[in-house]
Amino acid sequence: ETGVTQSPTHLIKTRGQQVTLRCSSQSGHNTVSWYQQALGQGPQFIFQYYREEENGRGNFPPRFSGLQFPNYSSELNVNALELDDSALYLCASSLGHLNTEAFFGQGTRLTVV
Amino acid sequence: KQEVTQIPAALSVPEGENLVLNCSFTDSAIYNLQWFRQDPGKGLTSLLLIQSSQREQTSGRLNASLDKSSGRSTLYIAASQPGDSATYLCAVRSGNTGKLIFGQGTTLQVKP
Numbered sequence: 069e070t071g072v073t074q075s076p077t078h079l080i081k082t083r084g085q086q087v088t089l090r091c092s093s094q095s096g097h098n099t100v101s102w103y104q105q106a107l108g109q110g111p112q113f114i115f116q117y118y119r120e121e122e123n124g125r126g127n128f129p130p131r132f133s134g135l136q137f138p139n140y141s142s143e144l145n146v147n148a149l150e151l152d153d154s155a156l157y158l159c160a161s162s163l164g165h166l167n168t169e170a171f172f173g174q175g176t177r178l179t180v181v
Numbered sequence: 182k183q184e185v186t187q188i189p190a191a192l193s194v195p196e197g198e199n200l201v202l203n204c205s206f207t208d209s210a211i212y213n214l215q216w217f218r219q220d221p222g223k224g225l226t227s228l229l230l231i232q233s234s235q236r237e238q239t240s241g242r243l244n245a246s247l248d249k250s251s252g253r254s255t256l257y258i259a260a261s262q263p264g265d266s267a268t269y270l271c272a273v274r275s276g277n278t279g280k281l282i283f284g285q286g287t288t289l290q291v292k293p
Contacts, residue, residue, distance in 0.1 A: 110283030124278025166279040172225040
């Protein structure tokens with residue numbers, strides 16, 4: 069059984085560019101959620117996908133978008149990057165989205181210059 | 182609005198000491214509470230999951246308790262070791278979507 073994997077591990081982008089982060093969920097898990105973690109802070113919820121449908125969104129602008137594929141892997145897209153988007157982006161997968169355990173990937177460190 | 186607070190923000194103890202990390206939340210309507218460990222620049226490792234109907238969970242030297250009515254959870258670490266040095270985060274799963282809401286974390290340093 070493979071765990072949650074994210075790619076790439078590190079990324080440097082220029083302000084105004086677009087970026088796509090990827091997440092492979094743990095085998096059998098149908099729910100993927102994305103979190104942004106600024107330095108020294110707890111992770112903040114971006115959005116969640118359950119069986120390929122977005123079923124929850126945090127307080128992030130529309131330039132943060134995503135999707136979930138039939139194999140339950142997921143992408144996070146960020147358009148028009150801003151310096152404040154620099155953070156560790158974490159993906160979590162779970163079986164269901166209410167009373168289940170969440171398992172996290174190793175994260176993608178995004179630096180916007 | 183659910184808010185999660187962790188106290189203290191940082192803690193330094195000598196090796197071998199038993200210690201308690203605290204987590205409080207404002208809304209008792211939760212599905213579960215999860216404790217995580219995070220090493221610098223890394224992802225989150227799940228330590229313990231406590232369902233809303235449970236009072237505590239144990240794994241090795243770790244014991245987590247949950248008092249939903251008072252909005253509190255504690256993580257007890259017995260006989261601390263330098264390898265326990267990390268940031269510990271608690272998160273509650275609540276709301277219609279079951280999203281995780283995190284505290285700011287407690288950064289623990291265990292000195293040899």
